[in-house]
Amino acid sequence: MLKKCREGCRVKSRIIALALGVVLLSGCSTSNDVETLLRAPQLSGESAAVQKALNSYLGGSATLKYPASGDFLSPFAFGDWDGDGTQEAAVLYTADTTGSNVFLAVLEPNGEDSWQVSRTVEGLSSEVETFSAAHLRDAQSQQILAGYGSAQGDRYLVVYEYNGTELSTIISNRYSEMVLGDFTGKGDTQDLVLALPTDTEYGGVTLQLLTNVDGEFRSYQTLNLGEGSYSGCAALSAGQGRDDAMYLVMDAWSGNNSLVSDIILYDEETGFLQPYHPPGLTDPQRSTLRYHTELLSRDIDGNGTVDIPVEVDDGGNLQSPMDKSLVFLLWKDYAGADGGHSHFGIYDSKNNFYMSLPESMHGSILIRSNPAGNGWMICNSDGTTVYCEMRVVDPAEETDSGAASYERIANIGSQQLQARIVTPYYGLSIDSITGSTVLLGLE
Numbered sequence: 001m002l003k004k005c006r007e008g009c010r011v012k013s014r015i016i017a018l019a020l021g022v023v024l025l026s027g028c029s030t031s032n033d034v035e036t037l038l039r040a041p042q043l044s045g046e047s048a049a050v051q052k053a054l055n056s057y058l059g060g061s062a063t064l065k066y067p068a069s070g071d072f073l074s075p076f077a078f079g080d081w082d083g084d085g086t087q088e089a090a091v092l093y094t095a096d097t098t099g100s101n102v103f104l105a106v107l108e109p110n111g112e113d114s115w116q117v118s119r120t121v122e123g124l125s126s127e128v129e130t131f132s133a134a135h136l137r138d139a140q141s142q143q144i145l146a147g148y149g150s151a152q153g154d155r156y157l158v159v160y161e162y163n164g165t166e167l168s169t170i171i172s173n174r175y176s177e178m179v180l181g182d183f184t185g186k187g188d189t190q191d192l193v194l195a196l197p198t199d200t201e202y203g204g205v206t207l208q209l210l211t212n213v214d215g216e217f218r219s220y221q222t223l224n225l226g227e228g229s230y231s232g233c234a235a236l237s238a239g240q241g242r243d244d245a246m247y248l249v250m251d252a253w254s255g256n257n258s259l260v261s262d263i264i265l266y267d268e269e270t271g272f273l274q275p276y277h278p279p280g281l282t283d284p285q286r287s288t289l290r291y292h293t294e295l296l297s298r299d300i301d302g303n304g305t306v307d308i309p310v311e312v313d314d315g316g317n318l319q320s321p322m323d324k325s326l327v328f329l330l331w332k333d334y335a336g337a338d339g340g341h342s343h344f345g346i347y348d349s350k351n352n353f354y355m356s357l358p359e360s361m362h363g364s365i366l367i368r369s370n371p372a373g374n375g376w377m378i379c380n381s382d383g384t385t386v387y388c389e390m391r392v393v394d395p396a397e398e399t400d401s402g403a404a405s406y407e408r409i410a411n412i413g414s415q416q417l418q419a420r421i422v423t424p425y426y427g428l429s430i431d432s433i434t435g436s437t438v439l440l441g442l443e
Contacts, residue, residue, distance in 0.1 A: 047076045050089045050107055053115035057105075062093040065102050067131035070145070079133050081106060081162040083140030088162070089115060090144055092128055100126045104146060106162050119167035124148040124156050134180050136210075136217045137161070139188035143170070143217070147178065157194065159217070170217055171210060181238035181246050183266045183273065184211050193248060193273075195233035196222075205233045205252055207264065209273055223273050225262055226252055229285060234259055235296045239306035241265070241335030248273070249297045249306040254285065261288040261297055261308045263334055278334040292327060292349055300331045300354065300438060301343060307331035315344065316361070319368040319383070322376050325350040326367060345436070346378075351392050351412050356436030358427030377422075386422040388433070393418060409437050 054062050064075035071077075077090040089107040094100065102123040110116040123146060130147035136159065137143060144160040157178055159171035177195040184191050192210040204227035211220045230252040241247040248264040262284055263276045281287050288308050295309040308331065315328025331343040331354075345356040346367065357365075357378070365387075366379045375391025391406070395416050406418040407430045419433050 046078065046089070046113075047074075049113050050076060050091060050115050053107055053110075053117060054091055054093065054105055057117040058095050058097070060095060060097065062091070062095050065092040065094060065128055067092065067128040067146075070130035070147070071132040073131075077131065077133060077144065079142045079144075080140070081133075081142055081144065082164040083138065083142075084164060085140075088118075090133075092123075092131065092146070094126070098122070102126060102128055102146075102148070104144070104160065104167075106167050118165075119162065121160065121167050121169070124158065124172075125150050129155060130157075130178070132180065134190045134192070135188065136190060136192065137212055137215065145178075145180075145192075147175070154197075159192070173208070177233045177236045179236035179238050179248065181248070183209065183238070183246050183248065184271075185245070185266065185268065186212065193236060193238075195236055195250065198230070198232050200227075202227050203231045204228065205230050205250065207248075207250070207273065221272050223264070225250070225264075225275065226254075226260075226285075229254060230260075231255075234293070237297050237299075237306045239299060239335060240304040247276070247306065247335055249308060251296050253293075254289070256291075257293060258289055258291050259293050259295065260285045260290075281332075281334055288332075292347065294349070294352065294440065295329070295347065296440075298440075301333075301356075301436075303333075305333050305335040307333045307343065309347075314363050315346070316363060316365040316367065317381065319366060322367050322369055326376065329354065347440075348376075348390075351417065352439065352441050353410070353412070353417065354438045354440055355390070355433060358425070360427065361425075375418075378428075387425045387428060388419060388421050390417065390419050390433075392416070407434075409434050410439055412439065 066075055075092045078087050081088045091105045092102055094102055103120050104123060105120040106118050107115040108118045125148040127149050128146055129149045132145045133142045135142055147155060147157045149155050155175055157173050157175045158169055161168050161170045173194060174197055175194040176197050179193050180190050182190055189212045194208045196206040196208055205225050207223045208219055209221040213220060232253045234251040234253055237249045239247050245265060250262045251259050254260045264273050265276045267274050288310055290309060290311045297306050297308045299305060300307040310330045310332055312328050312330050318326050325348060327347050329345055329347045333341045343356055344359050344362045345354055347354050364381050366381055366383045367376050370377050370389050370391060374393055375389060377389045378387045379385055392412060392415050406420045409417045409419050419430060421430060
């Protein structure tokens with residue numbers, strides 16, 4: 001599955017979120033204060049040299065704009081945009097003389113540790129939702145993708161092409177979600193799939209495939225899904241399936257504020273994307289229905305395929321009040337020829353993490369609240385044997401004498417997710433819990 005950020009980028013995005021939160025909590029709504037906080041860290045290396053060149057070009061200080069998602073969670077991107085074998089830079093910024101909209105500047109290297117602005121172009125809004133690059137036209141050059149969000153909630157994706165002298169727009173389209181991948185099997189270029197906003201009274205989701213056709217990157221196909229059933233697209237994910245073919249999984253909004261999923265693949269015979277119903281998934285809308293709408297499809301086990309979460313009611317017994325915050329899940333991988341491989345586990349909706357469990361526990365465990373009320377315990381079916389305890393605590397406030405017996409699994413904000421093994425169970429250990437616990441708020 002295509003990964004959206006690295007650990008360092010996650011840290012930076014949390015810093016940005018904290019900066020925004022400070023401004024909002026203080027009652028100040030001006031973007032200048034937010035940008036001042038964002039500019040506080042000192043840049044180094046190439047980024048500092050690029051910013052210096054941009055400030056010189058503008059005759060003043062540029063305000064750097066951080067995108068919310070994409071390959072680059074930074075105002076700076078580096079790549080061979082024009083395919084000449086030399087790395088260029090791209091920067092997102094605003095300036096006092098340019099108005100509120102974001103600008104994109106492309107800079108060429110000009111000697112050692114020196115850059116020169118080549119071209120700039122005005123974006124479509126004051127905020128950038130996504131910032132990425134991809135080989136869309138050939139294997140040498142990279143095109144820049146920027147997604148802009150408006151105050152009205154509309155989203156627009158722009159694909160920029162830089163040829164060494166000009167910075168032009170080759171695609172500008174309204175969209176709700178997007179994903180990049182080699183869906184058509186060309187090997188040296190990527191395709192782009194957009195979920196278009198639902199504008200008809202019958203609902204449904206329209207997917208648009210854009211690909212390289214005879215050296216030109218353009219719209220190639222539209223595919224309508226779920227008319228009368230879907231009200232919009234929640235997420236698009238791409239993964240590697242059997243025969244090395246790339247699959248697309250779409251999570252869609254259905255009735256009663258629920259999610260369902262569709263699998264789409266590229267048919268080499270017809271040359272088009274089409275829905276795929278693998279063995280064991282004859283009715284995708286019923287089989288993938290879930291009411292925890294934060295449960296989006298993803299590569300849960302890191303094997304390159306997309307897993308679809310399914311809520312199950314036969315996973316075991318959830319003793320009150322745990323039945324209000326926990327749910328048993330199967331993450332189904334339908335990319336293989338056998339029709340689906342499952343991972344069984346438990347989802348904590350209060351703390352937004354998933355913990356994989358041994359398949360032998362499926363249907364034979366009871367989960368109840370721990371004595372301190374800050375977590376839960378996995379027990380045998382009648383509750384007489386405790387296998388492990390999970391808790392979320394503030395490490396600075398831990399005072400119990402048994403704290404040393406708990407192992408840190410992950411950080412959830414300022415708190416720690418901790419675990420301890422009480423009674424050994426085959427397949428369940430601190431190492432297995434650490435390796436299979438996924439914080440679903442991070443991608």
